[in-house]
Amino acid sequence: MNRDLISRLAHADHPIAAPLGDEAVAALLDRALPRDGATMLDLGCGGGEWLLRALAVRPEARAEGVDLAEPALDHARREAGRRGVGDRLVLHRQDVSAFTAAEPFDLVLCVGSTHAFGGLLPALAAARRLLAPGGRVIVGDGYWECEPSPEAVEMLGDFADLATTVDALTTDGWIPLYGHLSTRQELDDYEWSWTGSLAAQALDQPDVLAVATEHRNGWLRGYRDCFGFLTLTLADGSRSPEAAPGRLDAPLP
Template sequence: MDIPRIFNITESAHRIHNPMTPDKLATLGAALRLEAGARVLDLGSGSGEMLCTWARDHGVAGTGVDLSQLFTEQARSRAVELGVAERVRFIHGDAAGFVAEAPVDVAACVGATWIGGGVAGTLELLARSLRPGGLFLIGEPYWRQLPPTEAVAQGCLARSLADFLTLPQLLASFGELGYDVVEMVLADQDGWDRYEAAKWLTMRRWLAANPDDELAGEVRAQLTSEPVRYATYTREYLGWGVFALMRR
């Protein structure tokens, strides 16, 4: 049970597997007015940076679930490094269908809403773990500029223009599902750079160490094409944010 190996390779040096920076994660934690002892569930927790830093900075406790064995191991190591291993735990497993043993104060899925078949299904899944009046956190892409053609949308690695909404449309969609948007922290282009460009050095060093690996050709192709593709499409057209919601 694991994610495709290519992602474990290209993002092996990442602490955050989306365009949020450490400063943005800190801003989000402060904006949510987290209190010591609050319980957080993070489905698709990656390398655990959100849970670990919030445990350190705000005294929260929580559980993260992720399909990547590598990222889960990195999350456990990060918890030890930050001195919060007694307050957070990380489970290697499929977050789809995971329900906390006891109700939590914050239920999050930051950038992995495919686990519920989209935003609506993921919110339904998170609701099974959230106490009444608790906070949902959803991380989602949106169009910061509407691509002029389907080809441009596909250059952003979308299947089509219809894959994402504009920011006003995304916010409205939460209301249509019966949720109030009570906070949001949006990534910026610097955050995108740190997420995407950091992969390139990782790939180059991996290729130098693994020239005969079965994925060497795929990694080489990505390293050759990704800088121009990213600068042409994703950096200009795609936004990303974390949205705090409460059920109406």
Template sequence: MAISTFAQDRFKYTTIAHNGHHYCSPLSPNRAAELLAALQLQPDALVLDAGCGKAALLRDLLKSQPVRGVGVDINSYFLAEASDAWVASNPDDDRLTLIESEVKHHPFPASGYDAILCIGSTHAFDGFEHCLTICKQWLKPGGKLLVGEAYWKQRPSDEYLAILDAREDELTGHAENAKRTVAHGYTLRTMAASNDDEWDQYERMYCAAIMQYIAAHPEDPDAQAFGDRAQRWYDSYLASGRSTLGFGYYLLQKN
């Protein structure tokens, strides 16, 4: 993508950093397939991918099950990539709709959704708790929510929190996340977590994508800052993040 395309764009860094990723989260194809199979949706079910990014998980779902999908995100570059990938492999399949919008303001079907995916995008609802509340309102009776949320493996150091620009109380533990879903009135069907290999691949590719972009575009005025940012982030991952930050998946059903 041309440098000028990204001029003054707030999505520039994250779009470049996820250039080589299929999923914009520490998720492997095998784990994704297991989570999608566990949804057990009926034919023609309507599924929302909230904060879909490249809509890779939604596209995989549509390829594996005869359902319809709506992907919503505010990053037009990710949506364009998702659209191109879907049309290239499914030229006559109109089951995927992609919408550039804030999730909370997207055109909402009056009948609700049969299922919602929200992997690493609870911030689109202003946090995990609000995501659980709003998605429950949007789901049909018996509908399912597959949500992915970060958690602390151990208490984070002050230095690591500074790198994340986060507070310790913004996250809880894996088991605590599960308890919070039940407190919101869901039935917890299954839970899982990204392993070290999935995290290592995600973070390695994230940093490498930035460095490859810098090597190809040394004249970009953002190159130095982006390189420093990516290296600092990767160093902090190796030093602290790998042992401190987890990512959990929670398959929930509306009661």
């Protein structure tokens, strides 16, 4: 069984595919989406759940998603049709780092997919190239809540702490407008769903069951106590002087 299919099965019971609950996702989208018709792009869309939910609450909006995983894109197509938004969703199967578009987007998302660009700031650089003036970005990435073990770094990557992560964004010209720190319940629910969904669908497949077991052990023994997840709504202050901090006459998001 290939990696993409394993990921699709593992996210069957947690379609948002990131450690956030429904209320957090709704709040982030509500603050980021324009009130009228909008164009949206999800870089690393997976099963498309962020876009599907956004299209449901913005009937005039249109969206595009980019991902390499065909099982996830197939799921997104089926769900878009089932929810009646298929005519407003375009999906691209390609490397997100090579994606280009003829027109910029009002909202660019990259939640849990920054690794495809080589990290958080490179992902935001790609989002900036695709973002319309005055647009918003929703980005989600990990950070260390406390000093990680070498094993945790090897498993997940070399993140920074929360303050250093936010400082890096603001130094790069991004203005945080809203944020969500995943709770312990959200983080644990995501991991239990990931490992449990995969195990439940592979009870008679020892090799796949071993993947679930290895992931669960890595989480419980490696990074559970030190890993956090931050999701932010951002404005691009580097090219939007009217939105700079301290401007009391700046338009509200």
